[in-house]
Amino acid sequence: MTNILHITASIRGDESVSRSLGTKLVEGLADKQDATVVTRDLAKNDLPFIDAERHAANLAPYAERSDAQHGLAKIADELIDELEAADTIVFSVPVYNFTVPATLKAWADLVARAGRTFQYTANGPEGLLTGKEVYITAASGGTGMGSEIDFMSPWLKFFLGFLGMKDVELVAADGIMGEGGEEKIAEAHEEVEKLAA
Known part of the structure; x- marks a missing residue:
């Protein structure tokens, strides 16, 4: 049994192109891998932004945290x-x-934890979440993925x-608000189907 984590971030709900692409990919991969799926919907806006106290709580060793710090670090621990636990991660x-x-930036600030998700070494930082299969399903109205104005994907x-x-x-279904938007969405869905096959 494998585990798939689907992280979504669009505020558009069922109308979201990035979410529909990701859902199709997750469903295909889950069928192929006989996987369990966990979905984390960041658009619910239930993640806190990092502040000094939460940052200190996240850095404190688990056994040395105060009760207040355990409370502050709980959501980061869960994320x-x-x-x-995930073998495959799909970001929509x-x-x-x-x-x-x-x-999504708030999520990133919570999961970047020295000693747990990365570590400092003599050669610089080293990531600890290795061996995972990762996909990004992306959508944009006018920004071309890989263009000079794309600061999301890099x-x-x-x-x-x-x-x-x-x-x-x-x-990616990118630039979909311009001419040929529906065709670009359809092409992205075809690419997802190939990945999930």
Whole structure:
């Protein structure tokens, strides 16, 4: 039995292109791998932004945390547990103002924990979340993936690599608000079907 973690970030619910692509991919992979699926919907806006007290709680060794720190670190612990348990991770991410939604950045700030998801070495930081299959299903209204105004996909790929997830497959329906948008969405769905086959 394998575990798939589906992380979604679009505020558009069932109308979200990135989410529909990711859901199709997750369903196909789950059938193929006989996998369990956990979904983390960041659009619910239930993740806190990091502040000094939460940051200190996240860094404190588990056995040395105060009761208050355990409470502050609980959500980050849960998010990291989800990552560690996953064999496959699918990120469904829209481009908002050329980059990731703020909720995804909040998630990243919570899961980047020295000693748990990465470690410092004599040769620099080393990611600890290795050996995972990672996909990004992305959608944008006008930003071309890989273009000079795309700050979403290079940042997300870099961050995942920082945590040890270096083999990342991107499927994008980009520039869909322009001419040929429906065709671009259809092409992305065809690519997802191939990946899930």
